[in-house]
Amino acid sequence: MRRRVISHRFRPAPWAVRRHYNYNRHVYFPDYHAFYDARRHGYVYRHGGRWIFTQVLPSFMVGLNWNNVRIQYLQGVPVNAYPQDYYDTYASRYPAVSFHLNVNL
Numbered sequence: 001m002r003r004r005v006i007s008h009r010f011r012p013a014p015w016a017v018r019r020h021y022n023y024n025r026h027v028y029f030p031d032y033h034a035f036y037d038a039r040r041h042g043y044v045y046r047h048g049g050r051w052i053f054t055q056v057l058p059s060f061m062v063g064l065n066w067n068n069v070r071i072q073y074l075q076g077v078p079v080n081a082y083p084q085d086y087y088d089t090y091a092s093r094y095p096a097v098s099f100h101l102n103v104n105l
């Protein structure tokens with residue numbers, strides 16, 4: 001009997017080429033409280049009090065204008081570490097920017 005092998009195909013991140021990213025360190029997205037995990041080639045974000053990992057772009061990040069998205073490369077964090085373990089450090093160094101949009105109709 002043949003076993004079916006499920007392979008997870010690597011999908012380049014939509015922002016990687018534009019930012020000259022070479023997948024050698026973790027990335028923090030301050031405004032979305034999310035990370036790109038360079039070792040696992042996927043995203044880590046907080047949901048319902050837990051850290052979630054996915055190899056596809058989280059739905060709340062789909063359709064973003066990647067020219068305007070702030071990213072921060074994690075310095076001094078080993079690639080084999082889990083980036084979410086450094087959340088408190090990076091969240092305080094690079095706080096999320098919030099804005100309010102008022103439209104008069």
